[in-house]
Amino acid sequence: MRALSAKNVVNAIRSVLGKGAHQLHEPLLKGKEIIFVSDTIKRNFVSTAGEYVNRFEKAVKKFSKSNHAIAVVNGTQAIFVSLKVLGVRKDDEVLVPALTFVGTVNAISYIGAHPHFIDSSWENFGVNCDKLEKYLSKNAQIIGNRCINKSTGNVIKAIVPVHIFGHPCDIEKVIKISKKFKLAVVEDAAEALGSFHKKKHLGTFGDIGCFSFNGNKIITTGGGGMIITNQAKLAKKIKHLTTTAKLKHKWEYIHDEVGYNFRMPSINAALGLAQLLKLRTFLKAKRKLFYKYMKVLKDINGISLFKEPKNAKSNYWLQTLILDKKNSKFKNKILKEFHKKKVFSRPTWQLISDLKPYRNNQKMDLSIARDIYKRSINIPSSQKLIIKNK
Numbered sequence: 001m002r003a004l005s006a007k008n009v010v011n012a013i014r015s016v017l018g019k020g021a022h023q024l025h026e027p028l029l030k031g032k033e034i035i036f037v038s039d040t041i042k043r044n045f046v047s048t049a050g051e052y053v054n055r056f057e058k059a060v061k062k063f064s065k066s067n068h069a070i071a072v073v074n075g076t077q078a079i080f081v082s083l084k085v086l087g088v089r090k091d092d093e094v095l096v097p098a099l100t101f102v103g104t105v106n107a108i109s110y111i112g113a114h115p116h117f118i119d120s121s122w123e124n125f126g127v128n129c130d131k132l133e134k135y136l137s138k139n140a141q142i143i144g145n146r147c148i149n150k151s152t153g154n155v156i157k158a159i160v161p162v163h164i165f166g167h168p169c170d171i172e173k174v175i176k177i178s179k180k181f182k183l184a185v186v187e188d189a190a191e192a193l194g195s196f197h198k199k200k201h202l203g204t205f206g207d208i209g210c211f212s213f214n215g216n217k218i219i220t221t222g223g224g225g226m227i228i229t230n231q232a233k234l235a236k237k238i239k240h241l242t243t244t245a246k247l248k249h250k251w252e253y254i255h256d257e258v259g260y261n262f263r264m265p266s267i268n269a270a271l272g273l274a275q276l277l278k279l280r281t282f283l284k285a286k287r288k289l290f291y292k293y294m295k296v297l298k299d300i301n302g303i304s305l306f307k308e309p310k311n312a313k314s315n316y317w318l319q320t321l322i323l324d325k326k327n328s329k330f331k332n333k334i335l336k337e338f339h340k341k342k343v344f345s346r347p348t349w350q351l352i353s354d355l356k357p358y359r360n361n362q363k364m365d366l367s368i369a370r371d372i373y374k375r376s377i378n379i380p381s382s383q384k385l386i387i388k389n390k
């Protein structure tokens, strides 16, 4: 075994990456992308209507085995609209992990609802279900069909569990808690296309699931998102609301509420469809990259690579180094060394509850999320590190 040092870690990772600069996650656009995108241009059908949007929605629906899929402009707005159709209103509270991307939390704020921060778990980086159940039992009470926060008097209306870095959170337990406390569930599966819990695709456990197809995700549409649900009524509402709430009519423009222009353009959907054709290949490559990193790290003391939780088949979207508890002081040294060598790596997000807009929001004890932040580093994870020159 070798001693833990920034140089040893970076050299080990370098031996997998090879020479040159490396980004954290880059798209791989080497399939039918140009053909499909050119086709939308040739047909003059590049905007929010067209065959490619339908085809892309159908393909995601089939892959995730959900009943309905609605393509939208990005993952953040997907979460916002989902919360809205589930009845989240101004001054409601929504439970959300403090350890997530800021978009998850902003989506709650756009409604005027209050993000209420919950802790994470070392098992899967997601919701800490044991802590959450105890916390709600102590701090909330069910009155009628509603969960009331005893200290604020507000309704705790929903929970947004996040599948961090593509790893399934303990979603079955989250659903159990949500039933007990009458919470709607929007799964933030932005990072988790291609990830399964007990062979069921993430995003299909809650009322609604949301994906992101930002440029750094496992597949990309440039920018984009998708909302999936098994409930026809919700799907209809989502489609209506994201299409400016326009009523069907051949020439009149009649809108029956304040809707949003959130539908995905066809040109983006064409890119997404081509990318989706490669998803299984990408998933294999990401798993292979995980094993390669495992191999080079196993001889270094005091550091490990995060492995998918039990019962999960993760897409391994972002690979994560974990420092042993006594070694957190190495985090910044390792980050510095990576950046010196032009290898982009990053810590997990700072807790959102520490950021300026959210400092005064309610939160439970967040000691595990804090510990994860102190001891985790994401390293280059692109599928193109494995799928070369294809």
Ligand SMILES: Cc1ncc(COP(=O)(O)O)c(C=O)c1O
Pocket: 073, 074, 075, 076, 077, 100, 101, 103, 104, 162, 188, 190, 191, 211, 212, 213, 214, 224, 225
């Ligand atoms: C966990 C998480 N939630 C939400 C989002 C928001 O998605 P988008 O960037 O498509 O708005 C992202 C990605 O960027 C994310 O990683």
